[in-house]
Amino acid sequence: MELSTAQKALAEQPFSVLLGARLTAFGDGAAVLELDVRPDLLQQNGFLHGGVLSYAAxxxxxxxxxxxxxxxxxxxxxxxxxxRPARGRVLRARAQVVRAGRSRVVCRCDLLMVDEEGVESLCAVAQGAISTVGGADGA
Structure with missing residues (x-):
């Protein structure tokens, strides 16, 4: 699958569209997802909400x-x-495969906030297991 195909798949996710997420890199066991920080995505202290970080991861x-x-x-x-608190103008989630097996793929992700000057600061890390399924219907 190439970047444009992956971007189309992201565009078919209503929640991703609602958040304004975009896939900026895809391939070779890696992906980068970004979204612009908006006031409606902040928590009560003015930081990007943890649920948004979890979504991106x-x-x-x-x-x-x-x-x-x-x-x-x-x-x-x-x-x-x-x-650390997520402050900045863009959230960048940079993920890569650690190990790809037949039925499960283990990946890790750095969640970075990008400030007005383009400087990244690490605010969270994630690791996950992704299961392969039989086909488009999940069977």
């Missing part, structure tokens, strides 16, 4: 797995560790 992990194992995948589970 989940999707980036699964797209990275797809770059190695194809399109028929589902997240089996993931963990996320929040390292």
């Amino acid at each position: 989940d999707n980036a992990l699964t797209f990275a797995a797809g770059a190695a194992a194809g399109p028929h995948l589902l997240t089996a589970g993931f963990t996320i560790d929040y390292l």
